[in-house]
Amino acid sequence: MDNNEFIEKARKKIKDGLSVDDLIRKLIAFSDSLEKGENTIFEQLNDLYFLYYPEAADKLKERDKFIAALKESCDRKSISEKLAISIESMGFDLNDEDIQLLSLSVNELSNISDLRKVVNDRLNDIIKKKYPNLNAVLGSELSARIIYLAGSSSSLMLMPSSKIQVLGAEKAMFAARKKKATPKYGVIYNHEIMLSVPENLKGKMAKVIAAYTSLAIKTDVLSKEDKSSIIMEKMLKDVEKVKKWNLKG
Amino acid sequence: MELKRIIDRVYWLLDRRRTLVTLSAYGGDSVYGEKIFNLDGKIYREWVPYRSKFAAAFYKGLNGVDIKDGYKVLYLGASSGTTVSHVSDIIGVNGQVYAVEIAEEMAVNLILLAERRKNIFPIVGDARKPENYPSIPKCDFLYQDVAQRDQTDIFIKNADLFLKSGKIGAFAVKTRSINVSLDPREVIRNEVKKLRSKFDVIREINIYPYQKDHSLLILRKK
Numbered sequence: 228m229d230n231n232e233f234i235e236k237a238r239k240k241i242k243d244g245l246s247v248d249d250l251i252r253k254l255i256a257f258s259d260s261l262e263k264g265e266n267t268i269f270e271q272l273n274d275l276y277f278l279y280y281p282e283a284a285d286k287l288k289e290r291d292k293f294i295a296a297l298k299e300s301c302d303r304k305s306i307s308e309k310l311a312i313s314i315e316s317m318g319f320d321l322n323d324e325d326i327q328l329l330s331l332s333v334n335e336l337s338n339i340s341d342l343r344k345v346v347n348d349r350l351n352d353i354i355k356k357k358y359p360n361l362n363a364v365l366g367s368e369l370s371a372r373i374i375y376l377a378g379s380s381s382s383l384m385l386m387p388s389s390k391i392q393v394l395g396a397e398k399a400m401f402a403a404r405k406k407k408a409t410p411k412y413g414v415i416y417n418h419e420i421m422l423s424v425p426e427n428l429k430g431k432m433a434k435v436i437a438a439y440t441s442l443a444i445k446t447d448v449l450s451k452e453d454k455s456s457i458i459m460e461k462m463l464k465d466v467e468k469v470k471k472w473n474l475k476g
Numbered sequence: 477m478e479l480k481r482i483i484d485r486v487y488w489l490l491d492r493r494r495t496l497v498t499l500s501a502y503g504g505d506s507v508y509g510e511k512i513f514n515l516d517g518k519i520y521r522e523w524v525p526y527r528s529k530f531a532a533a534f535y536k537g538l539n540g541v542d543i544k545d546g547y548k549v550l551y552l553g554a555s556s557g558t559t560v561s562h563v564s565d566i567i568g569v570n571g572q573v574y575a576v577e578i579a580e581e582m583a584v585n586l587i588l589l590a591e592r593r594k595n596i597f598p599i600v601g602d603a604r605k606p607e608n609y610p611s612i613p614k615c616d617f618l619y620q621d622v623a624q625r626d627q628t629d630i631f632i633k634n635a636d637l638f639l640k641s642g643k644i645g646a647f648a649v650k651t652r653s654i655n656v657s658l659d660p661r662e663v664i665r666n667e668v669k670k671l672r673s674k675f676d677v678i679r680e681i682n683i684y685p686y687q688k689d690h691s692l693l694i695l696r697k698k
Contacts, residue, residue, distance in 0.1 A: 230597045
């Protein structure tokens with residue numbers, strides 16, 4: 228007996244089972260790794276630069292600032308002009324070759340940073356096109372992340388909103404089995420509405436956002452229509468309600 | 477180096493330490509990075525206990541099991557085909573191993589393996605629903621390694637449908653998947669109780685330290 232028939236069937240099943248969600252999952256994992264690498268390289272480079280010009284390195288502790296300042300040239304002369312600090316330094320005097328190595332590394336770091344932006348832009352495009360309702364409720368970055376955590380859009384659709392509320396807080400959820408309070412929110416905590424909400428209402432707001440996330444993904448997967456304006460209108464009303472609740476209490 | 481037979485096509489390679497090997501049925505390609513030995517013109521593949529629970533059981537004292545050339549094997553939870561490749565060695569080119577795997581990314585590797593090893597029949601599907609498999613014959617050996625809470629029920633269901641009576645089923649129980657809080661020995665005892673009505677329990681092998689919280693049950697269908 229030949230196994231070709233089985234192979235054909237299995238191959239077909241795999242191909243049918245793949246969807247744009249898999250692309251989203253891979254891209255977001257890629258973007259996360261890029262960011263991790265970016266931070267590691269930045270830390271090392273900043274450390275290296277600290278040896279050469281500690282006065283400047285001290286002022287460039289943020290990654291994006293560091294890249295922007297050092298991208299063109301990183302010798303003391305041009306940097307001291309850029310940051311308006313004294314060219315006199317207590318750092319070790321590196322020779323030209325070392326400085327060249329430094330600037331090469333900064334350029335590579337900048338490339339990685341650009342690549343991550345490209346990946347994120349592509350992710351945003353996919354989310355906007357495929358899940359307009361979810362994108363309206365959560366924003367593209369959070370949408371991608373929540374699909375990544377759920378595994379796929381259809382499994383996200385099947386989740387109750389209480390589960391969506393704590394997606395990304397699995398560790399705290401397991402800790403709750405051993406007599407600890409259950410978490411109030413997972414990745415939803417990073418939603419922009421949550422920034423403006425006082426601490427004591429964040430749990431309630433997370434519930435509202437989770438409920439509308441559930442509604443939005445159901446609309447996206449099942450009816451495939453863009454009803455984002457209606458959903459957003461309703462959601463903002465509920466958000467206002469919760470905020471007022473604080474004033475009363 | 478010297479070979480000591482355990483069952484057909486499975487040997488201990490006795491050197492300074494013993495190494496479990498299978499006689500390769502399909503040439504000298506390394507499937508998952510295992511070592512290849514060439515002795516007297518025959519090719520043997522190392523069977524790594526840390527990668528395969530079946531191999532670990534041999535290291536922990538399993539000295540014979542009814543699986544041999546030409547057998548039909550149903551393998552549930554094939555993953556990327558690490559253990560499957562050794563089972564395919566054991567049953568040889570005349571045997572058939574039906575390998576079921578649900579996770580797509582793992583199944584891709586399995587399919588690629590099946591293209592090289594013609595006695596592997598890949599099935600992408602859920603072991604919980606054996607009625608959905610493509611039509612397969614009754615098998616002489618059942619191996620299951622799925623880390624699911626209802627793994628015992630899955631085993632019983634599949635054995636009912638596809639295992640010939642009097643034949644052997646090997647069942648890798650992951651106690652952590654069934655109940656985290658209960659003592660592992662207690663969990664095994666409960667599972668064995670469920671299996672008693674349909675199977676004779678021949679051996680129970682705890683495969684620590686190769687895998688944590690795992691046991692391999694060797695069962696004979698009544």
